[in-house]
Amino acid sequence: MICPFVVLSLLVFGVAAAPLAPSQSSSLSIPIQKHVNVTGGHNLVNAGHSRARSFRDRTVSKHISSTKRQEVPVVNEAITYIAEIAVGADNQTFHLLVDTGSSNTWVGANASYTYVPSSSSVWTDDIVIVDYGSGYFFGYEYYDTVTLSNDLVIKNQSIGVADFQQGFTSMDGVLGIGPVDLTDGTILGSLAPVTTVPTVSDNLFNQGVISTEVIGVSFVPTTGAANEPDGELIFGAVEGSSRYTGQITYTPRETDYWGIAQSISYGDTEIMSIAIGVVDTGTTLNYMPTDTFNAYINTTGGIYDEVTGLYEITEEQYNALDDLIFTIGGTDFPLTPNAQIWPRDLNENIGGEAGKIYLAAVATEPVENLNFINGYVFLERYFSIFDNSNSRVGFAVTPYTNATTN
Ligand SMILES: *[C@@H]1O[C@H](CO)[C@@H](O)[C@H](O)[C@H]1NC(C)=O
Ligand SMILES: *[C@@H]1O[C@H](CO)[C@@H](O)[C@H](O)[C@H]1NC(C)=O
Ligand SMILES: *[C@@H]1O[C@H](CO)[C@@H](O)[C@H](O)[C@H]1NC(C)=O
Ligand SMILES: *[C@@H]1O[C@H](CO)[C@@H](O)[C@H](O)[C@H]1NC(C)=O
Ligand SMILES: *[C@@H]1O[C@H](CO)[C@@H](O)[C@H](O)[C@H]1NC(C)=O
Ligand SMILES: *[C@@H]1O[C@H](CO)[C@@H](O)[C@H](O)[C@H]1NC(C)=O
Numbered sequence: 055m056i057c058p059f060v061v062l063s064l065l066v067f068g069v070a071a072a073p074l075a076p077s078q079s080s081s082l083s084i085p086i087q088k089h090v091n092v093t094g095g096h097n098l099v100n101a102g103h104s105r106a107r108s109f110r111d112r113t114v115s116k117h118i119s120s121t122k123r124q125e126v127p128v129v130n131e132a133i134t135y136i137a138e139i140a141v142g143a144d145n146q147t148f149h150l151l152v153d154t155g156s157s158n159t160w161v162g163a164n165a166s167y168t169y170v171p172s173s174s175s176v177w178t179d180d181i182v183i184v185d186y187g188s189g190y191f192f193g194y195e196y197y198d199t200v201t202l203s204n205d206l207v208i209k210n211q212s213i214g215v216a217d218f219q220q221g222f223t224s225m226d227g228v229l230g231i232g233p234v235d236l237t238d239g240t241i242l243g244s245l246a247p248v249t250t251v252p253t254v255s256d257n258l259f260n261q262g263v264i265s266t267e268v269i270g271v272s273f274v275p276t277t278g279a280a281n282e283p284d285g286e287l288i289f290g291a292v293e294g295s296s297r298y299t300g301q302i303t304y305t306p307r308e309t310d311y312w313g314i315a316q317s318i319s320y321g322d323t324e325i326m327s328i329a330i331g332v333v334d335t336g337t338t339l340n341y342m343p344t345d346t347f348n349a350y351i352n353t354t355g356g357i358y359d360e361v362t363g364l365y366e367i368t369e370e371q372y373n374a375l376d377d378l379i380f381t382i383g384g385t386d387f388p389l390t391p392n393a394q395i396w397p398r399d400l401n402e403n404i405g406g407e408a409g410k411i412y413l414a415a416v417a418t419e420p421v422e423n424l425n426f427i428n429g430y431v432f433l434e435r436y437f438s439i440f441d442n443s444n445s446r447v448g449f450a451v452t453p454y455t456n457a458t459t460n
Contacts, residue, residue, distance in 0.1 A: 081205045082264060082291070085284040086135045086152055089224070090276065096132045096404050099363035099416050102337050102429065105155070108186060109311060109332055110424050132403040133276055133338060133430065135285060137229050140201040141213065142172035148226035152287060154271070154312050154335045154440060157236040157253045158184045159200070160191060160214030161227040169215045174199045181242040182214040182251075189221015195241060200254060206289055208258055212251045231255060231269050231287075233442060235310040255289065255442060264290030267442040271335060272297035272452070273434040276397050277459045298437035298450035305383035307445045309423050314382060314447050316426070318346055321376030325349040331426030333438060333447055339364075340389075340415045341427040347417035350378065356413050361405050364396060364412040372411050380432065387449055392458045393435050 136149045141161060146169065148161045160182070161169050171177070176197040183192040193216040200211040216227065230236070230253060237251040252260065259267035270292035273285045288295055293302075305314050312333045318326035326346040342350065354375060356365030367375075375391035396404065396412040406412055414431045418424075435455050439448035 081203045083270075083286050083288040084137055084139075084202050084206065086137050086287055087284055088274075088276065088282055089134045089136055090282075090400070091132050091134070091224075091403065097363065098132065098338050098404055102339055102341060102416060102427070103418070105334070105337055106341060106418050106424065106427060109155070109334075109427070110421050132400060134225070135273070135335065136225060137202070137287060139229065141169065142198050143174040144170070144172045145201060146170055146172070150227050150229040151222075151225050152229045152231065152335065154232050154333065155236075155337075156184065156186065156228060157230040157232040157234055158182065158214055158240055158251060159211065159228065159230050159254055160184070160193065160216055162193060162214075162216035163191065163219050163222040163225055163227045167226060169196075171196070172198075176210075182240055183242065184214070184240050186221060189219070191216040191219035191222070191227075193217040195251070202254070202289070206258065206263060208254060208263070209261060211254060211257050229254065231440065232312060233307070233310060258289055259443070266290060268292055269440045269442075270295060270297065271433065271438045271440070273335075273430060275393075275434045275454050275457050275459045277399060279399075292439055295437070298452050300451050302437075302439060302448040302450045303383045303385040303387075304439075304441070304444070304446045304448040307441075307447055312440055312447055313423060314428075316380050316382045316428075318342060318426070319379040319381065320350050320353055323349075323353075326425070329420070329425035330423045331428070332424060333428045333433070335430065335433060337427045337429035338414075338431065339429050340431050341418040341429065342415060343420035343425050344417045346426075347415065350415065351413070354413065359406070359410075359412065362396075362412055364404070364406070364414070364416075367395075367411050367413060369411065378415075380428065382449060385449075387432075387436055389432065389435060390456055390458075392460045393431070393455075395460050397460045 135152050137152050138147055138149055140147050178195045180195040182195045193214050196213055196215055197210045198213055200208045234250050234253050234256055238249055255267050255269055258264045270288035274283045308330045313330055314333055315328050315330050317328045351365055354367055355371045356367050359366045377388035378394050380387045396414045401408055436449045437452050
């Protein structure tokens with residue numbers, strides 16, 4: 055059967071930061087907790103490819119056949135980012151994966167911890183199905199109160215309550231903060247001719263809780279230390295947050311996703327001319343077009359490592375690395391040598407060997423509108439802003455841009 059559903063990709067959101075002061079005087083922000091899964095052998099590279107395939111399928115066509123999919127869990131990352139939210143009049147808490155690559159919010163992934171309707175719950179007849187390319191959920195759509203923080207209370211938020219899901223473990227569902235377009239086709243409405251579902255940020259804005267529909271995302275590089283700082287999701291005004299320094303550079307949103315245009319240079323050499331791709335909190339690594347990746351790898355001297363699926367470099371090659379520069383909206387966003395490598399403390403989490411150095415970049419087959427994915431490796435170095443009101447994406451330097459924690 056051809057699935058008529060929108061293919062979405064799942065994103066993992068980051069958490070981060072204890073040494074940072076709360077960014078706002080109000081609590082229009084929520085912490086996002088970083089979960090490091092210490093079980094080795096995560097196949098980050100395949101998980102990312104699977105996600106890239108779902109982005110690509112949506113770019114090419116909204117109708118994809120399930121046979122195209124690879125059976126990789128949606129969430130197969132060593133690092134995931136979780137927000138705790140409350141639903142309903144009784145504030146039932148759920149731990150949701152924060153995802154810029156999809157836009158439906160749903161609970162009920164854990165069959166042992168189901169949603170309990172309360173006095174604020176309104177059941178609808180609408181079935182919701184979201185296909186993430188490598189996993190999916192279906193269930194019924196409810197309207198209910200969703201409480202992100204004391205100051206971020208959403209009335210009548212449309213949420214999915216899963217009857218069945220595949221690909222989600224260790225979390226209760228997803229907090230989808232992608233553009234609302236990504237919800238198109240996820241509701242099978244028997245009554246209302248529903249086409250899209252207002253997202254959490256749409257409702258915060260429509261209900262006057264925030265004055266501009268903007269979400270800021272702060273990640274902090276992973277160190278592997280037990281007590282890592284949290285990340286933060288900021289709703290509404292991000293300006294003035296201590297999570298970034300200097301100016302924000304904005305660039306128009308391209309495509310249904312949080313797509314942007316950028317070019318890439320390694321040192322002084324441009325290795326990708328301006329092209330469109332995606333900014334994705336659910337992808338761990340940075341994906342670059344094959345030619346670009348080859349040029350980068352050939353210059354660094356990386357050797358393919360079968361076990362991790364990443365390219366390994368020697369200490370000497372590491373010391374010789376140049377900056378890898380993403381040029382977005384006319385501004386350079388360099389990844390320092392340290393920002394280009396997988397956190398060495400987490401080598402064993404991905405099946406690698408202690409002490410080795412792996413480059414945190416992967417090649418992807420470029421297609422129209424999906425030439426690259428800037429994943430968490432990029433986003434933990436630059437504060438990111440997803441601006442629905444102005445249909446643009448912003449980036450800014452953070453206290454961690456040049457951190458040497460990897
Ligand atoms: C950790 O990752 C492994 C491999 O993907 C998975 O089987 C396991 O369920 C995960 N554990 C937790 C607590 O997320
Ligand atoms: C639910 O949380 C909100 C916001 O934190 C609070 O105002 C309200 O009193 C809570 N309700 C219950 C029943 O705990
Ligand atoms: C809740 O929102 C939906 C649309 O998202 C709307 O159809 C419905 O009337 C709203 N209900 C209330 C009580 O506001
Ligand atoms: C699922 O919920 C049960 C009951 O609250 C809990 O004990 C269990 O740890 C949860 N499983 C996961 C994977 O979060
Ligand atoms: C990089 O090296 C690979 C294998 O040696 C080769 O196939 C590829 O053409 C090279 N790419 C560039 C851009 O030099
Ligand atoms: C990071 O280091 C570069 C030099 O490699 C420097 O130009 C830049 O100002 C530094 N950025 C921050 C935020 O410290």
